[in-house]
Amino acid sequence: MGGTASEIAQQFINLDPLNALFLVILGFLGGLISGFIGSGGAFVLTPGMMSLGVPGAIAVATNMCHKFPKALVGAWKRYKYGQVDIKLGLILAISATAGVQVGIRIQKTIFAKWGSAGSDLYVSLAFITVLTILGTYVLADAIKTMKGKGEESTTNLARKVQKIKIWPVVRFPVAGSKISLWFTLPVGFATGMLAATIAVGGFIGVPGMIYILGVPALMASATELIIAFVMGLSGTITWALGGFVDIRMVLLILGGSLIGVQFGAIGTTYVKEYTIKLVMATIMLIVSLSRAIAMPIYLHKLGKLTISPATEHLLKNTSFIIMCLALAIGGIIILGSMWKGKKELQIESEAITATTN
Amino acid sequence: MKTARKKPVKETILWGIISLAAYIAVFTNQETVTAYFTRGGISAIAIIATALLFSFVYGAFASYFLELVGIEPAEKH
Numbered sequence: 001m002g003g004t005a006s007e008i009a010q011q012f013i014n015l016d017p018l019n020a021l022f023l024v025i026l027g028f029l030g031g032l033i034s035g036f037i038g039s040g041g042a043f044v045l046t047p048g049m050m051s052l053g054v055p056g057a058i059a060v061a062t063n064m065c066h067k068f069p070k071a072l073v074g075a076w077k078r079y080k081y082g083q084v085d086i087k088l089g090l091i092l093a094i095s096a097t098a099g100v101q102v103g104i105r106i107q108k109t110i111f112a113k114w115g116s117a118g119s120d121l122y123v124s125l126a127f128i129t130v131l132t133i134l135g136t137y138v139l140a141d142a143i144k145t146m147k148g149k150g151e152e153s154t155t156n157l158a159r160k161v162q163k164i165k166i167w168p169v170v171r172f173p174v175a176g177s178k179i180s181l182w183f184t185l186p187v188g189f190a191t192g193m194l195a196a197t198i199a200v201g202g203f204i205g206v207p208g209m210i211y212i213l214g215v216p217a218l219m220a221s222a223t224e225l226i227i228a229f230v231m232g233l234s235g236t237i238t239w240a241l242g243g244f245v246d247i248r249m250v251l252l253i254l255g256g257s258l259i260g261v262q263f264g265a266i267g268t269t270y271v272k273e274y275t276i277k278l279v280m281a282t283i284m285l286i287v288s289l290s291r292a293i294a295m296p297i298y299l300h301k302l303g304k305l306t307i308s309p310a311t312e313h314l315l316k317n318t319s320f321i322i323m324c325l326a327l328a329i330g331g332i333i334i335l336g337s338m339w340k341g342k343k344e345l346q347i348e349s350e351a352i353t354a355t356t357n
Numbered sequence: 358m359k360t361a362r363k364k365p366v367k368e369t370i371l372w373g374i375i376s377l378a379a380y381i382a383v384f385t386n387q388e389t390v391t392a393y394f395t396r397g398g399i400s401a402i403a404i405i406a407t408a409l410l411f412s413f414v415y416g417a418f419a420s421y422f423l424e425l426v427g428i429e430p431a432e433k434h
Binding site for chain 2: 012015066068069073081233236243247250251258262263270
């Protein structure tokens with residue numbers, strides 16, 4: 001562990017009104033994205049808090065604690081729209097919980113051994129690797145669907161997976177598929193491990209459900225909220241036992257995110273399925289770039305690289321601006337798609353009224 | 358024909374006031390709250406309970422607020 005609880009509390013930042021407002025806005029955008037793509041608030045929240053000077057482990061712990069209430073509210077909202085497969089969510093959540101515990105153990109070891117700079121470097125490395133690889137894949141798929149008829153098709157891999165009937169095979173009524181439990185286990189475990197490391201498990205969970213288990217994007221992103229709730233809760237207990245959670249920041253983030261998550265959930269009822277993938281991939285790739293730019297700073301703090309204070313300042317600012325851009329672009333695509341969808345529905349409804357009169 | 362639903366004005370105000378009171382209670386006692394919540398061990402329960410309480414209270418306000426300003430799910434035809 002990284003010191004006693006009171007030593008950790010001393011690393012909590014001073015919250016002035018500007019910092020507080022920043023967290024509320026970050027919370028809203030993070031919530032908007034989570035409500036829409038099922039996860040991803042922490043994309044922006046963990047690095048956002050880190051940009052205020054919060055050490056990586058406290059940022060991850062605090063984000064984990066804000067995640068489960070937000071996921072609960074989002075899941076409830078999307079359940080009302082018939083998009084959540086509770087059974088699939090709970091089964092994935094069980095193996096995700098195991099993944100979370102392993103991930104947290106690794107994080108704590110790094111924090112104890114190399115301190116906050118080591119923890120920051122590790123979180124950033126995980127961000128860059130996972131987001132670049134999966135972001136590119138999801139983006140390519142979204143573009144393919146957009147250029148096609150706009151209809152989603154089950155991947156070959158998912159079709160093959162559904163054909164393998166190793167006991168126990170479980171039927172998921174809402175998602176409309178039958179899958180051997182042996183395939184849901186690794187998807188869940190990887191989701192949990194990533195969540196404990198960078199606080200965004202959905203970047204494995206949602207593509208995993210879509211491309212391996214054959215669940216439609218809309219349903220995968222909604223079901224992810226169940227996993228997020230369960231592992232957020234179990235992860236919070238573990239972090240909170242060590243005193244890592246800053247409840248003030250949790251409440252400020254929730255101030256924005258509980259509005260954002262419901263807004264994002266409503267947004268999914270207006271858009272085409274590929275929009276979810278498009279938003280997901282765009283944000284993943286931009287945040288990955290933002291973290292890559294900040295890498296030399298952490299290497300410098302660990303004494304592995306020498307950079308001038310001016311360069312450090314420049315890298316910090318550039319990384320931060322790019323991260324804000326990721327947020328803004330994600331938000332604009334969601335709000336823009338909602339606006340477009342609303343207009344189309346209005347025109348459609350007017351046409352129906354005109355023909356029936 | 359569309360029937361106009363009643364806007365939840367009273368509900369939004371009620372949950373808004375409760376939420377605001379909860380936030381004021383925490384932030385005017387920042388030091389005490391932080392000192393207690395970072396003790397670890399049993400204080401983890403207080404953290405979970407606080408986060409859940411805020412999600413119910415403030416989540417309800419947010420839901421009514423969005424409905425009040427006309428942000429509602431699409432009615433697919």
